[in-house]
Amino acid sequence: MPIIEVNNLTKDYGHGRGIFDVSLSVDKGEVFGFLGPNGAGKTTTIRHLMGFSNPQKGKATINGLLCNKQASRILRDVGYLPGEPALPENLTGTQFIQMMQGLRHIKDKERLSHLLELFQLDVRGKTKRMSLGNKRKLAVVTAFMADPDILILDEPTSGLDPVMQESFIAFMKEEKKRGKTILLSSHIFSEVDAICDTIAIIKEGKIVSSVKADDIRHNQNKVFHITFESAAETGRFQGEPDITVSYTNLEKHIAKVSIHDSDTNRLIRILPKYRVESFKEEKYTLENHFMRFYEKGV
Ligand SMILES: Nc1ncnc2c1ncn2[C@@H]1O[C@H](COP(=O)(O)OP(=O)(O)OP(=O)(O)O)[C@@H](O)[C@H]1O
Ligand SMILES: [Mg+2]
Incomplete structure (x- = not known):
């Protein structure tokens, strides 16, 4: 009880x-x-x-x-x-x-x-x-x-x-x-x-x-931030058939991809098709899980 x-x-x-x-x-x-x-x-x-x-x-x-x-x-x-x-x-x-x-x-x-x-x-x-x-x-x-x-x-x-x-x-x-x-x-x-x-x-x-x-601590999803050389390149990536792109900002040439650990290799194989400026992994923490609920209108 x-x-x-x-x-x-x-x-x-x-x-x-x-x-x-x-x-x-x-x-x-x-x-x-x-x-x-x-x-x-x-x-x-x-x-x-x-x-x-x-x-x-x-x-x-x-x-x-x-x-x-x-x-x-x-x-x-x-x-x-x-x-x-x-x-x-x-x-x-x-x-x-x-x-x-x-x-x-x-x-x-x-x-x-x-x-x-x-x-x-x-x-x-x-x-x-x-x-x-x-x-x-x-x-x-x-x-x-x-x-x-x-x-x-x-x-x-x-x-x-x-x-x-x-x-x-x-x-x-x-x-x-x-x-x-x-x-x-x-x-x-x-x-x-x-x-x-x-x-x-x-x-x-x-x-x-x-x-x-514990589910958050042992979360097996990863979020990658990718910055491309141009808006056009970012847009092209947005339409990539082999991966789901969760967020794009064409102005800033940024895309975010949220994938399971086991799909990391697939993403790495896809990226050479694009002109990438930078690539980083965002750690999935409690803070970024919850921060979105603090933002207005979510
Ligand atoms: N006695 C009351 N009469 C009228 N409105 C109230 C009363 N007590 C709380 N509220 C309203 O209820 C809502 C919730 O308030 P509460 O104090 O529970 O928030 P909280 O989550 O503890 O916020 P904080 O992080 O600022 O402490 C607020 O809009 C507050 O203005
Ligand atoms: Mg309070």
Whole structure:
């Protein structure tokens, strides 16, 4: 049974904004990456998982329990990092941590010291005087200190400096090894690539692509960029009967060919018939798989 399950979740805010028929599922021990442009619906979906919002249609469940009905039971097993953590302003970092420990009945001090050290967080000052990065680190530490089995993280590394981003990714890998179930939203391909097993793209409130990261990593398709000497030569190649040309730009004399590994030899045999200026292979990465969904009108 999936740990996190979203079925046909719909929340229409009007004017095409909101989420529409969003479905996803995350199994135990799986890391699920949720990507999409600004305003696509990631936070809205996550807020439904946290039980902060009631859907108009469909449902969200965690451990089989309805998120909008049994939030307090569910949240005992969930560590949540909001996209914009709101911290009480009149407390110091230490007082905030103590408050959260009390609320969540946390006794394990060792885990807390491990996290404070890992994120090099000084918790002595008032939260309102903390830098944005430190506020986020404090939110990270409080989300993880109960050692929850399920982690729901809305853009966890935004606001962290590059060194801290790396530490965070290393930490997530550790958590993954310990069998945690993780759903995270992100704009950072390298982070998603480093830790996610499944990746879904949401655009304008709808899931437009969902893939297993391994399928992309072991993809046996190659894309070749070929630049020809002239537009005429590019046009001639466009009509090449022995290969399918996926894209041409006559003005720039460019063509792209997407082929399976086993067809590489065929392409190389064809090319001497044309006046080629340059020829390069584009690595098929998660980034170029997903980048096209970020472009307008696709
Ligand atoms: N409470 C609300 N009332 C009205 N519209 C809302 C509300 N919450 C979100 N929206 C709209 O729903 C859409 C999705 O917003 P959401 O915050 O889920 O996007 P996101 O994918 O998290 O974006 P980002 O990458 O910028 O964080 C946006 O158009 C947003 O303006
Ligand atoms: Mg968001």
